[in-house]
Amino acid sequence: MSRFNHILVTGAAGALGRQLRTAGRELAPRIRLSDRVPSTDLQAHEEDFVADLGDFEAVRNAVKGCDAIIHLGGQAIEGPWADILNANIVGTYNVYEAARQCGVSRIIYASSIHAVGYYDRTQTIDASAPPRPDSLYGVSKAYAENLSRYYFDKFGIETVCLRIGSCFPKPADRRHLITWLSYDDFRQLVTACLDAPRVGHMISFATSANNQSFWDNRQASVLGYAPRDNAADFQSEVFGMTAQGDPNDPAVRFQGGSFCAAGHFDDTLKKG
Amino acid sequence: MSRFNHILVTGAAGALGRQLRTAGRELAPRIRLSDRVPSTDLQAHEEDFVADLGDFEAVRNAVKGCDAIIHLGGQAIEGPWADILNANIVGTYNVYEAARQCGVSRIIYASSIHAVGYYDRTQTIDASAPPRPDSLYGVSKAYAENLSRYYFDKFGIETVCLRIGSCFPKPADRRHLITWLSYDDFRQLVTACLDAPRVGHMISFATSANNQSFWDNRQASVLGYAPRDNAADFQSEVFGMTAQGDPNDPAVRFQGGSFCAAGHFDDTLKKG
Amino acid sequence: MSRFNHILVTGAAGALGRQLRTAGRELAPRIRLSDRVPSTDLQAHEEDFVADLGDFEAVRNAVKGCDAIIHLGGQAIEGPWADILNANIVGTYNVYEAARQCGVSRIIYASSIHAVGYYDRTQTIDASAPPRPDSLYGVSKAYAENLSRYYFDKFGIETVCLRIGSCFPKPADRRHLITWLSYDDFRQLVTACLDAPRVGHMISFATSANNQSFWDNRQASVLGYAPRDNAADFQSEVFGMTAQGDPNDPAVRFQGGSFCAAGHFDDTLKKG
Amino acid sequence: MSRFNHILVTGAAGALGRQLRTAGRELAPRIRLSDRVPSTDLQAHEEDFVADLGDFEAVRNAVKGCDAIIHLGGQAIEGPWADILNANIVGTYNVYEAARQCGVSRIIYASSIHAVGYYDRTQTIDASAPPRPDSLYGVSKAYAENLSRYYFDKFGIETVCLRIGSCFPKPADRRHLITWLSYDDFRQLVTACLDAPRVGHMISFATSANNQSFWDNRQASVLGYAPRDNAADFQSEVFGMTAQGDPNDPAVRFQGGSFCAAGHFDDTLKKG
Amino acid sequence: MSRFNHILVTGAAGALGRQLRTAGRELAPRIRLSDRVPSTDLQAHEEDFVADLGDFEAVRNAVKGCDAIIHLGGQAIEGPWADILNANIVGTYNVYEAARQCGVSRIIYASSIHAVGYYDRTQTIDASAPPRPDSLYGVSKAYAENLSRYYFDKFGIETVCLRIGSCFPKPADRRHLITWLSYDDFRQLVTACLDAPRVGHMISFATSANNQSFWDNRQASVLGYAPRDNAADFQSEVFGMTAQGDPNDPAVRFQGGSFCAAGHFDDTLKKG
Amino acid sequence: MSRFNHILVTGAAGALGRQLRTAGRELAPRIRLSDRVPSTDLQAHEEDFVADLGDFEAVRNAVKGCDAIIHLGGQAIEGPWADILNANIVGTYNVYEAARQCGVSRIIYASSIHAVGYYDRTQTIDASAPPRPDSLYGVSKAYAENLSRYYFDKFGIETVCLRIGSCFPKPADRRHLITWLSYDDFRQLVTACLDAPRVGHMISFATSANNQSFWDNRQASVLGYAPRDNAADFQSEVFGMTAQGDPNDPAVRFQGGSFCAAGHFDDTLKKG
DSSP, rough: OOOOOOEEEETSSSHHHHEEETTTGGSSSSSEESSSOOOOOOOEEEEEOOTTTTTTHHHHHTTTOEEEEEEESSSSSSSOOHHHHIIEEEEEEEEHHHHHTTTTEEEEEEEGGGGTTTTTTOOOOOOTOOOOOHHHHHHHHHHHHHHHHHHHHHHOOEEEEEEEEEESSSSOTTHHHEEEEEEEHHHHHHHHHHHHHHOOEEEEOOOOOEEEEOOOOOOOGGOOOOOOOOGGHHHHHHHSSSOOOOOSSSHHTTTTTTTHOOOHHHHHHHOO | OOSSSEEEEEEEHHHHHHHHHGGGGGOOEEEEEESSOHHHHHHHOOOEEEEEOHHHHHHHHHHHHHHHEEEEEOOOSSOOHHIIIIIIIIHHHHHHHHHHTTTOOOEEEEEGGGGGGTBBBOOOOOSSSSSOOHHHHHHHHHHHHHHHHHHHHHHHHEEEEEOOOOOOSSSTTTTTHEEEEEHHHHHHHHHHHHHHHHOOEEEEEESSSSSOOOOOOOOOOOOGOOOOOGGGGGGHHHHHHSSOOOTTTTTBBBBTHHHHOOHHHHHHHHHH | OOSEEEEEETTTTSSHHHHTTTTTGGGGSSEEESSSSSSOOTTTEEEEOOTTTTTTHHHHHHHTTEEEEEEEOSSSEEEEEEEEIIIIHHHHHHHHHHHHHHTOEEEHHHEEEESSSSSSSTBOOTTTSSSOSHHHHHHHEEEEHHHHHHHHHHOOOOOEEEEEEEEESSSOSHHHHHHHEEEHHHHHHHHHHHHHSSSOOOEEEEEOOOOOOOOGGGGGGGGGGOOOOOGGHHHHHHHHSSSOOOOOOOOHHHHHTTTHHHOOOHHHHHOO | OOOOOEEEEETTTSHHHHHTTTTTGGSSSSEEEEESOOOOOOOTTTTEEOEEEEEEHHHHHHHTTEOOOOOOSSSOOOOHHHIIIIIIIIIHHHHHHHHHHOOOOEEEEEEEEGGTTBBBBTTTTTSSSOOOOOSHHHHHHHHHHHHHHHHHHHHHHEEEEEEEESSSHHHHHHSSSHHEEHHHHHHHHHHHHHHSSOOOOEEEEEEOOOOOOBOOOOOGGGGOOOOOOOOGGGGGHHHHSSSOOOOOOOHHHBBHHHHHHHHHHHHHHHHH | OOSSSSEETTTTHHHHHHHTTTTGGGGSSSSEEESSSSSOSSSEEEEEEOTTTTTTTHHHHHHHSSSSSEEEOOOOOOHHHHHHIIIIIIHHHHHHHHHHHHOEEEEEEEGGGSTTTTTTTTTOOOOTTTOOOSSSSHHHHHHHHHHHHHHHHHOEEEEEEEEEESSSSSSTTHHHHHEEEEEHHHEEEHHHHHSSOOOOEEEEEOOOOOOOBBBOGGGGGOOOOOOOOOOGGGGGHHHHHHOOOTTSSSHHHHHHHHHHHOOOOOHHHHHH | SOOSSSSEEEEETTTHHHHHTTTGGGSSSSEEEEESSSOSOOOEEEEEEEOOOOOOHHHHHHHHTOSSEEESSSOOOOOHHHIIIIIIIIIIHHHHHHHHHHHHEEEEEEGGGGTTTTTTOOOOBBBTTTOOSSSSHHHHHHHHHHHHEEEEHHHOOOEEEEEEEEESOOOOTTTTHHHHHHHHHHHHHHHHHHHOOOEEEEEEEEEEOOOEEEEEOGGGGGGGOOOOOOOGHHHHHHHHHSOOOOOTTTTHHHHHHHHOOOOOOOOEEEEO
């Protein structure tokens, strides 16, 4: 019943990767789990493949035999430039170039809010708004969106870039009331990206059906993503746990939150 | 209670026409049914009027005495140029010109997705997107949208152009998961077009509240159309009955579906 | 739990002001009620402050000690130019200038549909559409939106301008089916404006979740306003009570309704 | 040196057709002149072909052997519906269908300001503005723009639709100060359309470099059209010859000028 | 030859007013000069009328008998609120209301860059960008733009709002390289506004043909304004006389220049 | 007279770098020339600094003491991924990070048409159009545009990204008729970027004043770039030397020209 027979999940040992695995065979009859560390508790339809995204040959071997990729791997928050470069810039190139060489036809890419983190929280943007990354991490996400556009325009490999907000069990701070993506909604969205007959190259914002929003996801409406969770259900709890923010604090002012308030990561390293 | 006293329905013997009739007197106290063939099972408030849309005098007689028209008639799919020309191009001119001569103030026109069929399925368009017809049938629908704009700008005759997706009892293929319009929602939408105090000249997309969509219907939001059905309720059933499509097949790539994959109809006739 | 400690409500003795008071301490621990006439039935957390908006010293005294203002006061419908000038133009300047001098950081301003009343009812507009006021009253509302933008850009005072449609116990005529704002939804929206960590300078349309609409409120989506009432629930009742309108009557044609059909108020005075 | 070897010019005996002929062999080594009446004074590179656009076989014979078409033919102003239908609607279909059957790759189509004549003269529009025809003639022009879009999207036949303003020896009235297209600029524009390596499907406004304008032609900037004439050079002369207009006269208010002030042509016939 | 017979110029004794007078009878056969002080050196076609804009009866007497108004009068830079209120807010109301009562059909209004002064200098805006005034003066200009829109929508009085940049004999500082309007170009623009058969309600930016710009004046292109001067001709001179600015200084950062760097005028008064 | 005292030019030994040197001291009193190879014929105001962009310490030493950078260095056409990665991705990061550490306040960055090469040649785009790179080279250019946005939003370093078309002594093929940038215009544009008091973060297209264009450079109009050359002056010469293109050849169809027709560079290497 699934459109794809053998899907590679990168970053499979991370939080999002582990969540995806709970979908079982819904995604595909056969799922290859790749990460720098082994995945545990393999199910019958799962196979493990340890690989560093920065190593092209390893990545090509991970990709070989698969017809779709859910690319969650890489550095998932701001970090040293060397890590961003290796895991996200070189790593994502390796994934796309391996996909081209191996005939993969569709990739679901975990992009991020931090590709557009410097928009003011009071602006509602859609997917055509120019990137305003808030970190080197965000720069690497915008880079991958453009790289995947190139692989679609020239080689026909389809991609959905999911600009993930804050994917956690529940909203943990006031900004999450806007950006929260529940695990269930995340799984549903990935499934929709796989089921759609055609995705071309598309950018989809990825949050739950929160009352608060600064994103207009209209340009991805063909995916049929119908989120069911709403961060507003946790508002009282969150308000009780957290202090009010100052509207002029960069962490409150901009969509990217605390990423906008931080300096250059490598400075921190030196100071630390 | 109805805004109009006597409504002409063209194409009354077709599938959509018959559905409208189930609304009974809700549309108006008196309804005239027109088609090339007689309508059957007339109710007390209904009257039958056989007419060929290509015959101006017949159309004028059908229109005379009515204050609104629901214009569903004409060639409803791609066909020979001669038929498109007679039924849709000449026929719709006849309807509008008769309406002008007879003082009709509002027309609901059954336009079609095929007026914009060549947009990529991954694009979300609104009613201001330039037409990209996928067939001579689609050309005739775009023509009628412009013709009705002219009759509004110059003569003040109001029109709502309903760009109908796929109006069937239930979704029959995977594309219908995006384009389906249920019969109930169709009736509700036509009623809204009649009830509204003012419609000016407006284009409204016409689908049910399907999760998947490539249309942004914001520009018709004053109509208050609130669809209740959702093709997603039939997704498992449709997935079970139908094969996956190739994302590069024109029938999958474009909004118009199989109309985009077909050649010129008259060629088919010659070959057949 | 509230973001603000002491809120000034202007126009507190009017219909909207009295509705807000029913929210009790939800808005803030302490609420100062200001109007030209005294407010009655004060609760423990309320204090009364009689002031004319046209008197700067009175306004400054009303503002002193408050950290937020809900500015509902002033002339609430079309009236003599002298009243519009004093209550709305001078009055709103007085409120903002007093806010600047007293260090108020956020103002919720009751703007109006009449700032954009001359848009055709069949057009869907968003908050970036240039004002098209339908009355001197509407001109004064657009003026206040620009004044508050200035106080934000130069002095950092945050404002949400609420373009209120028709805030009544229930829809009273056919236009209200589009423009109605229920009292509950009004209270919820004001609360959302107070709770948001950052509002910058924002314009939010203010209606309930009516089926019919001519407003796209996307640009205020960060507020998380989730209206629960729907004028469509009263449609039969309203249709029963009211006559059909002529689509070319300015009161039907334009969003501002009867304000668009009226002449200059001062003429009326002279004639009367 | 020319991109095309054998060009068909329809409407060759009309004013614009005769102007094009003065370009001699610049357009192509061989030029076929088609009209309902014979062309006179044939040059060595010219050939004459009498045909009625409403006659498909005649049109196909006219097209056969040509690799490009400059389609100027048809009813050039408002006229009886029967004439518009035959010459412009059927006629243009005949041209495109013959082009498809005969392998023509590019068509330059003489569209008109009257496809958008109902825009207010104070609005600046570009080619993406929805058509607002001011006449049945204008409806037929908008129809041909959509028909040619269909033949490009489905069959790859390139078209430039030239929305011609007022192509005359010099501006004859005050509206021409905005809409004038000199004969030299017309020839230059047609040449640019032929020389361009790729035109796809494009709409280009067609006026000289007049100071006054209501058109933004940016979307056709790849054509490299660089008009050299300017109606402003004739302003004193025109002001001297013509009376001032009333800004509320439809002929002054709208871009289409007197076409907007006229009623339905067939009425005029009956009255006359 | 002129469209208007008797034109009132307010602010006639100011710098712009005196420049306009050099146009002599080009504007109209008869010109009434109004200001708080008498105009001197009257020509045969000129008449003087001393009036305070804040005095309605005086303004109505000044307007009586004129068929067009060039409204340059009022407070021309930031000043005390009381002055802005009286001269610009009340004064412009008085001009429009008198125009309505006296049957004036067209007004040319001297708006200002300071209505949009808070846009960043690196942003290119057109006339549809929402106002961002940089001063109470700028608020009063945006107010008058909206007021004139109201008088057009309801009463049909045409207005061109000229957002004047920096109208001086020559550019005096580096910002003027962007915003300069020469006296010749100013006169030409006003003449174009008077000559045009229809202006409706329009906003036109008003600078010379400077190389540098942050304004896209496309929406006023029907006026046919063709500026001939260019501040770039003075660049070396200006660079020689003036120091470089800091790109983060509000006076450099924003379009409004030093108005954005100033505080509230009345504070200055108190301090001074 | 120059805004900057000491400018670093990277890629100084390349064609564009050598052209810039002909401007002499106009750019700044002191110019440091950096490239992987030494620059020759140093003038008194020039100093040479050999450095590999991939070596951060070398880049930091090159940057130290400069207050602005004209960053032309790196891989200038499509090449092996390893080269793009080292010279353009790592190299440009090194330049910006060194600029941040050394207090450089403005950078002029040589971006490229190949960041948007996959737009159809018949589309006119402005700087807000999402990148559609046509090569890994183009991906690296879009990356640098985003990286520089980040360094502006977070650290305040100003950048103008110049999307250079085809900078050669004269147009060499038919596509250059659209994309040509003369050396004189290039120098003028760089000078404008240095002279402007404020550039923020800006993308400017960079071609001469060619008749043909597919770029709308309005969003950079504050720079005051006034190109003087026009590729159309070479049209006859170019047409004589070059064959006509096929409109469906990717090299003709897309803005990026032959870059769009090429495969993956590393494949070519393997095959070679």
